[in-house]
Amino acid sequence: MDKSVSLVHVKVGPLSGVEPDLLHHAFLACRTHTIGDQATLRIDTSAIKIRCKLCGEFSRVSVNHILCASCGAWQTDLIEGDEFILQRIEFIAPDNVTESKERKHVR
Amino acid sequence: MCGNCGCETQVKSEKTDKPSANIVEVHANLKSGNDSQAIANRALFDAHNVLVINLMSSPGSGKTRLLEETIRALKSQYAMAVIEGDLETENDANRIRRHGVQAEQIATGQGCHLDASMVQKVLGRFSLQKLDVLFIENVGNLICPACFDLGQHLNIILLSVPEGDDKPEKYPVMFRAADVMLISKTDYLQFHDEFNVPRAIESFRKVGNDAPVLEVSSLNSQHLERWFSYFTHAITVHQSQSLQNSGV
Numbered sequence: 310m311d312k313s314v315s316l317v318h319v320k321v322g323p324l325s326g327v328e329p330d331l332l333h334h335a336f337l338a339c340r341t342h343t344i345g346d347q348a349t350l351r352i353d354t355s356a357i358k359i360r361c362k363l364c365g366e367f368s369r370v371s372v373n374h375i376l377c378a379s380c381g382a383w384q385t386d387l388i389e390g391d392e393f394i395l396q397r398i399e400f401i402a403p404d405n406v407t408e409s410k411e412r413k414h415v416r
Numbered sequence: 417m418c419g420n421c422g423c424e425t426q427v428k429s430e431k432t433d434k435p436s437a438n439i440v441e442v443h444a445n446l447k448s449g450n451d452s453q454a455i456a457n458r459a460l461f462d463a464h465n466v467l468v469i470n471l472m473s474s475p476g477s478g479k480t481r482l483l484e485e486t487i488r489a490l491k492s493q494y495a496m497a498v499i500e501g502d503l504e505t506e507n508d509a510n511r512i513r514r515h516g517v518q519a520e521q522i523a524t525g526q527g528c529h530l531d532a533s534m535v536q537k538v539l540g541r542f543s544l545q546k547l548d549v550l551f552i553e554n555v556g557n558l559i560c561p562a563c564f565d566l567g568q569h570l571n572i573i574l575l576s577v578p579e580g581d582d583k584p585e586k587y588p589v590m591f592r593a594a595d596v597m598l599i600s601k602t603d604y605l606q607f608h609d610e611f612n613v614p615r616a617i618e619s620f621r622k623v624g625n626d627a628p629v630l631e632v633s634s635l636n637s638q639h640l641e642r643w644f645s646y647f648t649h650a651i652t653v654h655q656s657q658s659l660q661n662s663g664v
Binding site for chain 2: 319384392
Protein backbone atom coordinates (compact mmCIF):
# COMPACT_ATOMS: atom_id res chain seq x y z
CA MET A 310 0.00 0.00 0.00
CA ASP A 311 1.19 3.51 -0.80
CA LYS A 312 2.12 6.17 1.66
CA SER A 313 -0.93 7.90 3.07
CA VAL A 314 -1.66 11.21 4.76
CA SER A 315 -2.67 10.74 8.38
CA LEU A 316 -3.01 14.33 9.56
CA VAL A 317 -3.52 17.76 8.04
CA HIS A 318 -2.98 20.53 10.54
CA VAL A 319 -4.28 24.01 9.77
CA LYS A 320 -4.52 27.23 11.73
CA VAL A 321 -7.56 29.45 11.27
CA GLY A 322 -7.96 32.96 12.63
CA PRO A 323 -11.41 34.29 13.55
CA LEU A 324 -10.94 37.11 11.01
CA SER A 325 -9.79 34.86 8.17
CA GLY A 326 -13.31 34.43 6.79
CA VAL A 327 -12.96 30.66 7.19
CA GLU A 328 -15.48 28.78 9.32
CA PRO A 329 -13.83 25.79 11.03
CA ASP A 330 -16.96 23.61 10.99
CA LEU A 331 -17.59 24.24 7.30
CA LEU A 332 -13.92 23.65 6.52
CA HIS A 333 -14.18 20.32 8.31
CA HIS A 334 -17.24 19.32 6.28
CA ALA A 335 -15.46 20.29 3.08
CA PHE A 336 -12.37 18.35 4.12
CA LEU A 337 -14.39 15.17 4.65
CA ALA A 338 -15.89 15.55 1.18
CA CYS A 339 -12.59 16.37 -0.53
CA ARG A 340 -10.42 13.66 1.02
CA THR A 341 -12.41 10.84 -0.59
CA HIS A 342 -10.38 8.81 -3.12
CA THR A 343 -7.18 10.67 -2.30
CA ILE A 344 -4.07 9.62 -0.39
CA GLY A 345 -5.68 11.46 2.52
CA ASP A 346 -8.91 9.49 2.57
CA GLN A 347 -8.16 8.37 6.13
CA ALA A 348 -6.68 11.69 7.18
CA THR A 349 -7.62 13.68 10.22
CA LEU A 350 -8.05 17.42 9.91
CA ARG A 351 -6.76 19.29 12.93
CA ILE A 352 -7.94 22.88 13.09
CA ASP A 353 -6.35 25.21 15.60
CA THR A 354 -8.16 28.49 16.01
CA SER A 355 -6.09 31.46 17.04
CA ALA A 356 -7.12 34.39 19.17
CA ILE A 357 -7.37 37.95 17.88
CA LYS A 358 -4.41 39.91 19.18
CA ILE A 359 -4.04 43.62 18.62
CA ARG A 360 -1.59 46.35 19.57
CA CYS A 361 -2.91 49.80 20.36
CA LYS A 362 -1.48 52.57 18.20
CA LEU A 363 -2.12 55.10 20.96
CA CYS A 364 -0.99 53.46 24.21
CA GLY A 365 1.05 50.56 22.80
CA GLU A 366 -0.67 47.90 24.91
CA PHE A 367 -1.37 44.41 23.56
CA SER A 368 -4.90 42.97 23.95
CA ARG A 369 -6.82 39.81 23.10
CA VAL A 370 -10.21 40.82 21.78
CA SER A 371 -13.39 39.39 20.27
CA VAL A 372 -14.24 39.49 16.60
CA ASN A 373 -16.58 42.48 16.74
CA HIS A 374 -15.04 44.38 19.61
CA ILE A 375 -11.58 45.13 18.29
CA LEU A 376 -10.81 47.91 20.71
CA CYS A 377 -7.78 48.36 22.97
CA ALA A 378 -8.59 46.61 26.27
CA SER A 379 -6.44 49.12 28.10
CA CYS A 380 -7.53 52.54 26.77
CA GLY A 381 -10.53 51.69 24.57
CA ALA A 382 -9.03 53.15 21.38
CA TRP A 383 -10.10 51.81 17.99
CA GLN A 384 -6.78 52.74 16.39
CA THR A 385 -5.09 49.36 16.61
CA ASP A 386 -2.87 47.07 14.56
CA LEU A 387 -3.80 43.43 14.13
CA ILE A 388 -1.01 41.14 15.35
CA GLU A 389 -2.77 37.82 14.90
CA GLY A 390 -6.22 36.55 13.98
CA ASP A 391 -6.71 36.73 10.20
CA GLU A 392 -4.50 33.82 9.16
CA PHE A 393 -5.43 30.66 7.27
CA ILE A 394 -2.30 28.56 7.31
CA LEU A 395 -1.39 24.99 6.49
CA GLN A 396 0.91 24.21 9.41
CA ARG A 397 1.99 20.64 8.76
CA ILE A 398 1.12 17.37 7.07
CA GLU A 399 1.83 13.95 8.56
CA PHE A 400 2.30 10.85 6.47
CA ILE A 401 2.28 7.20 7.46
CA ALA A 402 4.79 4.88 5.84
CA PRO A 403 3.28 1.86 4.03
CA ASP A 404 3.94 -0.69 6.82
CA ASN A 405 2.14 1.47 9.34
CA VAL A 406 -0.97 2.37 7.39
CA THR A 407 -3.91 1.37 9.52
CA GLU A 408 -7.53 0.96 8.68
CA SER A 409 -8.47 3.31 11.44
CA LYS A 410 -11.69 5.15 10.69
CA GLU A 411 -11.44 7.60 13.50
CA ARG A 412 -11.14 11.29 12.82
CA LYS A 413 -10.04 14.01 15.08
CA HIS A 414 -11.43 17.49 14.84
CA VAL A 415 -9.56 19.66 17.27
CA ARG A 416 -10.94 23.13 17.75
CA MET B 417 -14.47 9.60 17.84
CA CYS B 418 -17.92 9.64 16.28
CA GLY B 419 -17.55 9.56 12.52
CA ASN B 420 -20.71 11.50 11.76
CA CYS B 421 -20.45 14.70 13.69
CA GLY B 422 -16.89 14.69 14.97
CA CYS B 423 -17.91 14.68 18.64
CA GLU B 424 -15.32 13.19 20.96
CA THR B 425 -17.40 10.30 22.32
CA GLN B 426 -14.93 7.53 21.61
CA VAL B 427 -11.20 6.98 21.54
CA LYS B 428 -8.86 9.82 20.78
CA SER B 429 -6.32 9.59 18.03
CA GLU B 430 -3.45 7.30 18.89
CA LYS B 431 -1.65 7.36 15.61
CA THR B 432 -0.47 10.92 15.14
CA ASP B 433 2.49 10.56 17.48
CA LYS B 434 3.72 7.27 16.07
CA PRO B 435 7.44 7.42 15.43
CA SER B 436 6.93 6.14 11.90
CA ALA B 437 4.81 9.14 10.91
CA ASN B 438 6.64 11.47 8.54
CA ILE B 439 5.99 15.06 9.46
CA VAL B 440 6.30 17.83 6.91
CA GLU B 441 6.23 21.33 8.34
CA VAL B 442 4.58 23.56 5.75
CA HIS B 443 3.52 26.92 7.25
CA ALA B 444 1.99 28.05 3.95
CA ASN B 445 -0.78 30.57 3.44
CA LEU B 446 -3.74 28.62 2.11
CA LYS B 447 -4.97 31.67 0.21
CA SER B 448 -1.70 32.02 -1.68
CA GLY B 449 -3.22 30.84 -4.99
CA ASN B 450 -5.62 33.77 -5.10
CA ASP B 451 -3.16 36.16 -3.51
CA SER B 452 -0.46 35.54 -6.11
CA GLN B 453 -2.94 36.18 -8.95
CA ALA B 454 -4.06 39.36 -7.16
CA ILE B 455 -0.44 40.52 -6.95
CA ALA B 456 -0.06 39.88 -10.69
CA ASN B 457 -3.27 41.83 -11.40
CA ARG B 458 -2.06 44.75 -9.26
CA ALA B 459 1.29 44.79 -11.06
CA LEU B 460 -0.56 45.01 -14.38
CA PHE B 461 -2.76 47.87 -13.10
CA ASP B 462 0.31 49.67 -11.79
CA ALA B 463 2.17 49.21 -15.05
CA HIS B 464 -0.67 51.09 -16.74
CA ASN B 465 -1.16 53.58 -13.91
CA VAL B 466 -4.80 52.58 -13.36
CA LEU B 467 -6.46 53.10 -9.98
CA VAL B 468 -8.60 50.04 -9.25
CA ILE B 469 -11.48 50.33 -6.80
CA ASN B 470 -13.35 47.31 -5.45
CA LEU B 471 -16.91 48.17 -4.43
CA MET B 472 -18.51 45.85 -1.92
CA SER B 473 -21.84 45.84 -0.07
CA SER B 474 -25.11 44.00 0.35
CA PRO B 475 -27.25 43.61 -2.76
CA GLY B 476 -29.33 46.72 -3.37
CA SER B 477 -27.30 49.19 -1.33
CA GLY B 478 -26.67 51.47 -4.28
CA LYS B 479 -23.32 50.45 -5.80
CA THR B 480 -24.43 50.69 -9.41
CA ARG B 481 -26.31 53.93 -8.86
CA LEU B 482 -23.25 55.47 -7.22
CA LEU B 483 -21.15 54.41 -10.20
CA GLU B 484 -23.69 55.94 -12.60
CA GLU B 485 -23.63 59.25 -10.76
CA THR B 486 -19.82 59.20 -10.61
CA ILE B 487 -19.55 58.48 -14.33
CA ARG B 488 -22.14 61.12 -15.18
CA ALA B 489 -20.27 63.80 -13.23
CA LEU B 490 -16.65 62.89 -13.92
CA LYS B 491 -16.33 60.97 -17.17
CA SER B 492 -15.10 64.10 -18.97
CA GLN B 493 -12.20 64.32 -16.48
CA TYR B 494 -11.24 60.68 -16.06
CA ALA B 495 -11.28 57.64 -18.33
CA MET B 496 -13.27 55.05 -16.39
CA ALA B 497 -14.41 51.47 -16.94
CA VAL B 498 -16.29 48.94 -14.85
CA ILE B 499 -16.20 45.21 -14.16
CA GLU B 500 -19.60 44.05 -12.92
CA GLY B 501 -19.93 40.93 -10.78
CA ASP B 502 -23.36 39.36 -10.41
CA LEU B 503 -24.71 35.85 -10.18
CA GLU B 504 -26.81 36.40 -13.30
CA THR B 505 -27.87 39.02 -15.90
CA GLU B 506 -26.08 41.87 -17.66
CA ASN B 507 -28.47 44.43 -16.15
CA ASP B 508 -25.84 46.36 -14.21
CA ALA B 509 -23.33 46.34 -17.06
CA ASN B 510 -26.05 47.68 -19.36
CA ARG B 511 -26.80 50.50 -16.91
CA ILE B 512 -23.13 51.54 -17.07
CA ARG B 513 -22.89 51.19 -20.86
CA ARG B 514 -25.77 53.65 -21.29
CA HIS B 515 -23.35 56.33 -20.06
CA GLY B 516 -20.87 55.51 -22.81
CA VAL B 517 -18.48 53.71 -20.47
CA GLN B 518 -17.12 50.22 -21.06
CA ALA B 519 -18.52 47.62 -18.68
CA GLU B 520 -17.72 43.91 -18.67
CA GLN B 521 -20.02 41.57 -16.80
CA ILE B 522 -18.76 38.55 -14.90
CA ALA B 523 -21.69 36.22 -14.25
CA THR B 524 -20.60 34.03 -11.35
CA GLY B 525 -23.52 31.58 -11.56
CA GLN B 526 -24.00 30.46 -7.98
CA GLY B 527 -20.61 31.85 -6.96
CA CYS B 528 -20.94 34.37 -4.16
CA HIS B 529 -17.84 36.50 -4.83
CA LEU B 530 -15.28 37.50 -7.44
CA ASP B 531 -11.75 36.19 -7.18
CA ALA B 532 -8.50 37.36 -8.74
CA SER B 533 -8.54 34.84 -11.59
CA MET B 534 -12.09 35.83 -12.65
CA VAL B 535 -10.93 39.44 -12.85
CA GLN B 536 -7.79 38.45 -14.75
CA LYS B 537 -9.88 36.66 -17.39
CA VAL B 538 -11.74 39.83 -18.39
CA LEU B 539 -8.81 42.27 -18.20
CA GLY B 540 -7.84 41.54 -21.81
CA ARG B 541 -11.06 43.21 -22.95
CA PHE B 542 -9.94 46.59 -21.60
CA SER B 543 -7.35 49.00 -23.00
CA LEU B 544 -5.77 49.57 -19.59
CA GLN B 545 -3.26 52.09 -20.95
CA LYS B 546 -6.17 54.41 -21.76
CA LEU B 547 -7.85 54.16 -18.33
CA ASP B 548 -7.47 56.26 -15.19
CA VAL B 549 -9.87 54.24 -13.05
CA LEU B 550 -11.27 50.72 -13.18
CA PHE B 551 -14.15 49.98 -10.83
CA ILE B 552 -14.89 46.42 -9.85
CA GLU B 553 -18.44 46.12 -8.57
CA ASN B 554 -18.27 42.93 -6.56
CA VAL B 555 -21.15 40.50 -6.03
CA GLY B 556 -23.60 41.94 -3.52
CA ASN B 557 -22.65 40.01 -0.38
CA LEU B 558 -21.21 41.05 2.97
CA ILE B 559 -19.34 37.80 3.59
CA CYS B 560 -17.11 36.14 0.99
CA PRO B 561 -15.93 39.06 -1.21
CA ALA B 562 -13.90 40.39 1.73
CA CYS B 563 -11.67 37.30 1.67
CA PHE B 564 -10.49 37.49 -1.94
CA ASP B 565 -7.96 40.10 -2.97
CA LEU B 566 -8.58 41.05 -6.61
CA GLY B 567 -5.54 43.29 -7.05
CA GLN B 568 -7.46 46.48 -6.21
CA HIS B 569 -5.92 49.53 -4.60
CA LEU B 570 -8.96 50.58 -2.60
CA ASN B 571 -11.91 48.80 -1.03
CA ILE B 572 -15.02 50.93 -0.81
CA ILE B 573 -17.86 49.50 1.26
CA LEU B 574 -21.40 50.82 1.18
CA LEU B 575 -23.74 50.53 4.13
CA SER B 576 -27.20 51.67 3.10
CA VAL B 577 -29.56 53.19 5.64
CA PRO B 578 -32.36 50.58 5.18
CA GLU B 579 -29.91 47.81 6.19
CA GLY B 580 -29.54 49.08 9.76
CA ASP B 581 -26.67 50.72 11.61
CA ASP B 582 -25.23 47.60 13.26
CA LYS B 583 -24.08 45.82 10.10
CA PRO B 584 -20.33 46.44 10.65
CA GLU B 585 -20.22 44.47 13.91
CA LYS B 586 -22.39 41.74 12.35
CA TYR B 587 -20.01 41.38 9.39
CA PRO B 588 -16.64 42.28 10.91
CA VAL B 589 -14.40 40.68 8.29
CA MET B 590 -16.05 42.69 5.50
CA PHE B 591 -16.07 46.02 7.30
CA ARG B 592 -12.48 45.59 8.46
CA ALA B 593 -11.50 45.42 4.78
CA ALA B 594 -12.88 48.91 4.02
CA ASP B 595 -10.55 51.75 3.06
CA VAL B 596 -13.60 53.99 3.21
CA MET B 597 -17.19 53.30 4.29
CA LEU B 598 -19.99 55.12 2.51
CA ILE B 599 -23.28 55.36 4.37
CA SER B 600 -25.55 55.32 1.33
CA LYS B 601 -29.20 56.18 0.76
CA THR B 602 -29.07 58.84 3.46
CA ASP B 603 -32.28 60.27 1.98
CA TYR B 604 -33.96 57.35 3.78
CA LEU B 605 -32.86 58.66 7.18
CA GLN B 606 -36.07 60.68 7.44
CA PHE B 607 -38.16 57.50 7.15
CA HIS B 608 -35.90 55.16 9.08
CA ASP B 609 -35.52 56.58 12.56
CA GLU B 610 -33.81 53.44 13.91
CA PHE B 611 -30.73 54.21 11.81
CA ASN B 612 -28.38 56.43 13.74
CA VAL B 613 -25.31 57.68 11.86
CA PRO B 614 -23.02 58.06 14.93
CA ARG B 615 -24.01 54.52 15.99
CA ALA B 616 -23.12 53.19 12.52
CA ILE B 617 -19.71 54.87 12.78
CA GLU B 618 -19.24 53.45 16.30
CA SER B 619 -20.11 49.98 14.98
CA PHE B 620 -17.51 50.47 12.22
CA ARG B 621 -14.87 51.51 14.78
CA LYS B 622 -15.67 48.45 16.92
CA VAL B 623 -14.33 46.18 14.19
CA GLY B 624 -11.04 48.05 14.49
CA ASN B 625 -11.30 50.15 11.36
CA ASP B 626 -10.08 53.76 11.47
CA ALA B 627 -10.97 54.48 7.82
CA PRO B 628 -12.98 57.56 6.84
CA VAL B 629 -16.79 57.44 6.70
CA LEU B 630 -18.81 59.49 4.21
CA GLU B 631 -22.56 59.95 4.04
CA VAL B 632 -23.88 59.84 0.50
CA SER B 633 -27.18 59.96 -1.27
CA SER B 634 -27.33 59.71 -5.02
CA LEU B 635 -30.34 62.05 -4.84
CA ASN B 636 -28.42 64.76 -3.01
CA SER B 637 -25.87 66.71 -5.02
CA GLN B 638 -24.14 68.11 -1.91
CA HIS B 639 -23.62 64.59 -0.58
CA LEU B 640 -22.36 63.42 -3.94
CA GLU B 641 -19.86 66.27 -3.96
CA ARG B 642 -18.24 64.83 -0.80
CA TRP B 643 -17.82 61.49 -2.52
CA PHE B 644 -16.51 63.10 -5.71
CA SER B 645 -14.02 65.06 -3.65
CA TYR B 646 -12.79 61.89 -1.92
CA PHE B 647 -12.66 60.05 -5.24
CA THR B 648 -10.73 62.72 -7.15
CA HIS B 649 -8.30 63.05 -4.23
CA ALA B 650 -7.75 59.27 -4.29
CA ILE B 651 -6.94 59.44 -8.02
CA THR B 652 -4.52 62.33 -7.49
CA VAL B 653 -2.75 60.52 -4.65
CA HIS B 654 -2.54 57.30 -6.65
CA GLN B 655 -1.18 59.01 -9.75
CA SER B 656 1.45 60.92 -7.78
CA GLN B 657 2.52 57.70 -6.03
CA SER B 658 2.76 55.97 -9.40
CA LEU B 659 4.99 58.77 -10.68
CA GLN B 660 7.26 58.43 -7.64
CA ASN B 661 7.43 54.65 -8.00
CA SER B 662 8.35 54.92 -11.66
CA GLY B 663 11.16 57.30 -10.70
CA VAL B 664 9.87 60.28 -12.70
